[in-house]
Each structure stands twice: as structure tokens, then as C-alpha cells.
Ligand SMILES: Nc1ncnc2c1ncn2[C@@H]1O[C@H](COP(=O)(O)OP(=O)(O)OP(=O)(O)O)[C@@H](O)[C@H]1O
């Protein structure tokens with residue numbers, strides 16, 4: 001059933017456009033850095049200056065640039081659309097009388113959103129562009145040492161995967177909001193608003209007490225994978241925190257959706 | 265036409281319930297408004313059942329409760345003898361539905377839409393899917409337009425695709441909310457034909473419509489709702505027999521004729537040159553004599569069984585405004 005769900009999502013122009021845009025970002029960065037000359041000495045994001053030394057970093061540069069806004073927006077659009085989109089089209093009533101089963105439908109929607117989060121961060125195009133445009137060699141870690149290409153690539157892939165995982169908490173919030181309303185645009189905007197609110201709370205020193213519980217608190221932990229000696233603490237805390245969000249909002253979405261009156 | 269879709273009796277989970285739909289005390293509030301009020305529907309297996317009522321009388325709300333989309337505030341639903349929503353997984357695959365118009369994914373073609381809906385259930389029957397989709401499209405006359413995106417479908421084409429979705433599997437019961445809405449005359453006639461064909465094969469058809477002439481032609485049973493209540497239910501013959509005969513007079517002098525009918529104690533309604541009145545206890549012979557003696561030119565004078573429209577108006581009232 002969820003294969004069908006996936007193909008319905010990925011056959012949609014909007015989904016394709018989002019993914020294409022995300023793929024273009026690393027390519028654009030690579031091209032800009034290549035032809036306009038990279039920032040030497042680092043007032044830009046630290047990965048950017050690495051792009052000229054090593055094309056594999058184009059991937060990370062792309063993800064670093066898209067993480068603060070592009071990726072959350074893509075997730076808000078797709079997760080916010082899951083249930084409310086079906087309600088808005090009216091197809092929800094035909095899925096449920098098929099009967100798809102409310103629990104099953106929600107589960108396959110959830111699985112589809114997870115795939116989307118990972119697909120969005122995969123950003124293979126960046127790697128391709130990097131490999132084509134720059135010499136591939138040993139990878140310099142944040143600590144200043146260098147790693148052989150293969151283990152460096154593995155670490156970068158893992159970092160990209162972790163960024164995908166970082167989006168799951170927000171995705172769960174999106175799916176939950178999606179079960180509350182029949183208007184998909186409302187659910188998308190609501191999810192984005194929650195994300196912005198979290199950003200504001202994270203920036204205020206007065207709310208320091210809740211900072212460890214904010215969704216985005218450990219988002220930058222993926223960079224720990226690029227040190228010579230990997231530090232796992234932040235990564236593990238990030239995964240744990242995303243898991244908590246997924247459980248809490250997943251349960252809320254389930255409670256809401258399985259008891260909801262379908263009027264659309 | 266092949267028979268892939270039309271033999272519900274061969275379906276492995278066929279149930280022997282003698283009521284295809286049965287509700288008791290079915291009640292639903294929207295806020296404070298009691299939209300459905302203690303409904304006791306009883307739809308015999310094998311019937312073609314017309315479900316009538318003015319706009320806003322609660323038909324669609326009832327259908328949504330039947331299919332488990334809405335939770336009733338009180339009362340029970342049984343479809344094919346099984347409790348809903350508890351046994352939805354067993355009962356609903358045997359039921360095709362069109363609820364409040366069709367709804368599909370605009371970016372998928374007609375075929376892809378049917379594929380998507382068929383694949384979204386627990387019992388996938390994948391091996392026969394392609395053949396079933398083609399047969400359903402054929403039945404509603406969409407074979408040629410099946411690869412067009414739904415976005416590009418006209419109103420009637422959309423309605424046809426919705427019907428095709430209801431016909432994707434062998435069904436024991438079809439629940440169709442205004443199936444001919446927006447269809448051209450050929451389409452409407454085809455649907456009528458289709459309903460008769462399905463009924464002949466033993467499928468129970470539960471049909472809500474405002475086209476009373478349609479209903480009169482295909483239905484064996486009727487229920488009439490008004491402001492959330494069931495005001496009548498039974499076989500078409502029973503219901504029409506319960507309404508008294510009407511007198512229809514065609515004349516070139518409507519005003520004079522009306523005055524004479526009124527003087528005879530009849531309540532008239534007039535449309536162009538035709539006057540209609542429920543005849544009641546008045547003897548038609550007397551009325552006819554008075555008209556002739558009053559010098560009114562009578563072109564046609566008949567006493568007949570009321571049409572479904574007369575029955576409907578008698579049951580739900582003349583008023584044009586929606587009740588709530
Ligand atoms: N989502 C809703 N929220 C509040 N009230 C609603 C909602 N949907 C329907 N109603 C009300 O419920 C009543 C019954 O509506 P319903 O759609 O069941 O009527 P219907 O008999 O199908 O009418 P029609 O012939 O126009 O299709 C109406 O008064 C309507 O205003």
C-alpha cells in the first residue's frame with residue numbers, strides 16, 4: 001500500500017519541483033564558488049571554503065545552506081499535506097471507504113514522509129557536481145587532519161543521513177497538524193510557523209531552560225562526524241530527541257485521526 | 265459485457281443478511297443542530313432503494329455515517345449484516361460508494377486514479393486489477409479518455425470516473441449519492457440501464473437523487489427524509505397507494521376553472537394551463553359537471569395515481585426554502 005502512496009507523492013509535479021530545487025542548491029554553490037572564486041579565509045560558512053579544496057564538500061555545503069530554511073520548508077509542505085491534502089481533494093473519503101483503514105493510512109503516510117526527508121537530503125546532484133568540477137582527494141576534517149577519500153565519503157553520507165533524521169521531528173509535527181485541518185495550505189503554514197517559533201525560542205536567552213528540548217537544539221551535531229575523532233554525544237542526543245518528537249506527535253496524530261469525523 | 269464485476273453472489277464472503285442496510289436510532293448533531301434524527305432505515309437485499317429528501321435534509325450525512333466516515337452520536341449501523349464501523353474491513357470491500365460527488369488526484373490520469381484507490385485497501389487482488397479497471401472504465405464509457413489527467417475531465421467525465429471507482433470490484437451493495445449529477449442525457453440513460461443491470465444480478469442499490477423521474481423508473485423502494493427525519497419508507501407501490509389520487513385539468517380558462525375547483529372544496533396548484541388538485545372525498549363527476557356548466561372549456565380531465573413528485577411534495581411540504 002505505501003508503494004502506491006510513494007508513487008502518488010513522487011508523481012506529483014510539486015514534489016518533483018521541490019526535489020529539483022534542493023538538488024540545484026549544491027550545484028549552484030559549486031558553480032558560484034568555482035567561477036566567482038571561493039571565500040578565502042572564512043567569513044562564509046566554514047564548509048564553503050572547503051568546496052574549492054574538495055568537491056565532496058559541495059554536498060555538505062549544500063546541506064548546510066539549506067538546513068536553516070529550505071529543508072524545513074520542504075518538509076512542512078509535504079508533511080503538512082499528508083492528511084489535509086487528501087481531505088482537501090476529497091479523496092480521503094474514498095480511501096477510507098475502500099477501506100484503507102485509518103491506522104494503516106496514517107502509517108503509510110508517515111513512512112512516505114520519512115522517505116521524503118531522506119530523499120530531500122540525499123542531494124546526490126551536489127556530489128556529482130562536486131566530483132565533476134573539483135579534484136577529489138583526501139578529505140580535510142574540521143580538526144585539520146586529512147582522511148582517505150572512502151572513509152571521508154562514508155562520514156559525509158552519514159552526516160547527510162543524520163540531517164535527514166533531524167527533520168523527522170518537524171515532519172511528525174507536520175503530520176499531526178495535517179490531521180487537524182482540511183485545508184492543506186493551513187497545515188503547511190502552521191508547521192512552518194511552529195518551526196519559526198522554535199527558532200525564536202532557541203535564540204532567546206530567557207528560554208534557556210527549555211533549549212535542550214527544542215527540536216533544533218542538536219541539529220548541527222552532524223558536524224561532529226567530520227572531526228578526526230568522531231564525537232557521538234550530540235548525534236545520539238539528536239536522534240533521541242527526534243525520536244521523542246516522532247512518538248509524541250505521531251501518537252497525537254493517531255489519536256486525532258482515528259476518531260475524527262470525515263466531512264471533506 | 266463480461267461478468268467480472270457483476271456476480272456478487274459468487275464472492276467468497278457473501279453474506280445472507282436480508283437487510284443490506286439497517287440502522288436504528290441513528291442520530292447526528294452538528295453543533296446544536298440535529299441533522300439526522302433517530303433514523304431507522306431498512307433496505308431490503310436486492311432492492312433498488314431511492315433515498316429522497318429536500319436539500320439539507322441529511323441524506324449525505326446519513327450516507328457518511330453508513331460508511332463509517334462520521335461517528336453517530338447515537339444509534340447503530342449494519343451493512344450486509346455486519347456492524348459498522350467495527351466490521352468495516354470485512355463489509356466495505358463488498359460495497360461501492362459515490363459520496364457527495366467524485367474526488368480524485370488531479371495530477372493522475374483516470375486509470376492511475378483507479379489504480380491508486382484499488383491498491384490502497386488491505387485485500388489488493390493485484391492480479392486482476394488491470395482487467396477490473398478496464399472493465400469499469402468500459403462500463404462508464406471512459407475507455408478512450410482513461411489516460412487523460414483527471415484535471416482535464418469535464419464534470420460528467422468526473423462523475424463517470426467516480427462511478428467506475430464504485431464498480432471496481434464485485435459488489436453486493438452500491439451506495440450512490442446523486443450518481444447522475446452533471447451527466448448528459450445519454451450518460452443518465454446509461455446509468456439507469458447500468459443500475460437495472462446490476463440489480464438484476466442481485467446487487468442492492470441505494471440511490472439518493474433529486475431526479476424523481478429517474479427514481480420512479482428504477483426504484484423498487486423509497487425512503488423520504490425531511491429535516492433529518494424519515495417521513496416515509498416502503499415499496500414504491502405502497503407509498504404511492506398511501507397518497508390519494510390527483511385530479512388534473514387542462515383548460516384555456518385557468519382562472520375560472522380554479523374558482524370552480526376552489527368552490528368545490530379543492531386545493532389547487534397551477535402550472536401553465538394545467539391545474540392539479542388532490543381529489544380526496546370530492547366526487548370527480550361532480551367537479552366535471554360544474555366545470556362544464558360554468559362554461560369552462562375542458563381540454564383534458566383525468567384522475568390518476570399521483571406522480572412521485574406529487575408524493576414527494578405531499579410528504580415534505582411545498583416550501584422552497586431549505587429547512588435549516
Ligand atoms: N460540515 C458541516 N458542518 C456543519 N453543518 C453541516 C456540515 N455538513 C452539513 N451540515 C448541515 O447538515 C444538514 C444536512 O446536510 P446534508 O449534506 O446531509 O444534506 P443533503 O440531504 O445531502 O442535501 P443535498 O440534497 O443538498 O445534498 C444541513 O443543514 C447542512 O447545513
Ligand SMILES: [Mg+2]
Nearest residue numbers: 323324364441
Ligand atoms: Mg447531499
